[in-house]
Amino acid sequence: GAGVSQSPRYKVAKRGQDxxxxxxxxxGHVSLFWYQQALGQGPEFLTYFQNEAQLDKSGLPSDRFxxxxxEGSVSTLKIxxxxxxxxxxxxxxxxxxxxxxxxxxxxxxxxxxVL
Amino acid sequence: xxEVEQSPQNLTAQExxxxxxxxxxxxxxxxxxxxxxHPGGGIVSLFMLSSGKKKHGRLIATINIQEKHSSLxxxxxxxxxxxVYICGSGSFGNEKLTFGTGTRLTIIP
Numbered sequence: 001g002a003g004v005s006q007s008p009r010y011k012v013a014k015r016g017q018d019x020x021x022x023x024x025x026x027x028g029h030v031s032l033f034w035y036q037q038a039l040g041q042g043p044e045f046l047t048y049f050q051n052e053a054q055l056d057k058s059g060l061p062s063d064r065f066x067x068x069x070x071e072g073s074v075s076t077l078k079i080x081x082x083x084x085x086x087x088x089x090x091x092x093x094x095x096x097x098x099x100x101x102x103x104x105x106x107x108x109x110x111x112x113x114v115l
Numbered sequence: 116x117x118e119v120e121q122s123p124q125n126l127t128a129q130e131x132x133x134x135x136x137x138x139x140x141x142x143x144x145x146x147x148x149x150x151x152x153h154p155g156g157g158i159v160s161l162f163m164l165s166s167g168k169k170k171h172g173r174l175i176a177t178i179n180i181q182e183k184h185s186s187l188x189x190x191x192x193x194x195x196x197x198x199v200y201i202c203g204s205g206s207f208g209n210e211k212l213t214f215g216t217g218t219r220l221t222i223i224p
Contacts, residue, residue: 108157
């Protein structure tokens with residue numbers, strides 16, 4: 001595809017339910033990022049992959065959050081036992097090379113609402 | 116810890132006005148990013164710069180490395196420029212970006 005895609009676009013979960021959010025980066029992009037954006041705030045870094053290697057997961061808020069990118073392309077962010085404070089938009093971004101000095105291309109996000 | 120602050124938080128202007136949005140950061144950076152987020156959430160990367168100035172159409176981004184400050188300017192503003200503008204900085208040796216809380220811009224016809 002031409003850009004970064006994410007699915008689902010919207011997810012409503014009951015508290016305690018597990019969810020999985022998918023990100024399809026631009027083909028060939030080495031770097032992949034997950035961000036969490038609360039209402040009225042800027043995106044907050046969650047985790048970073050370079051190919052299949054998860055090089056930084058310092059932003060994951062708890063051990064209920066887990067991300068993988070097993071083949072270096074598609075990535076999944078999994079949240080176990082969701083809580084109301086997990087409600088946010090989850091953004092995925094990819095960049096061709098190393099991202100500090102490279103443009104990041106963002107997906108449309110997945111809006112997660114935990115009831 | 117790198118902190119990014121933007122001002123103003125909200126800005127309303129008349130169509131045609133010259134717009135300036137400011138961004139300050141606290142540590143040395145590898146690059147400064149400006150993003151545009153429209154209602155509905157889609158984010159578009161506008162600029163990435165590490166020095167000087169970049170221009171794209173009616174948008175201009177500048178950065179002063181010594182003062183750790185960047186500005187985004189919009190000339191001849193138009194209602195379709197209404198969006199949230201977010202700046203983010205990347206630090207040396209650290210790939211993640213730290214973002215400000217955004218500036219909500221509303222251009223009135």
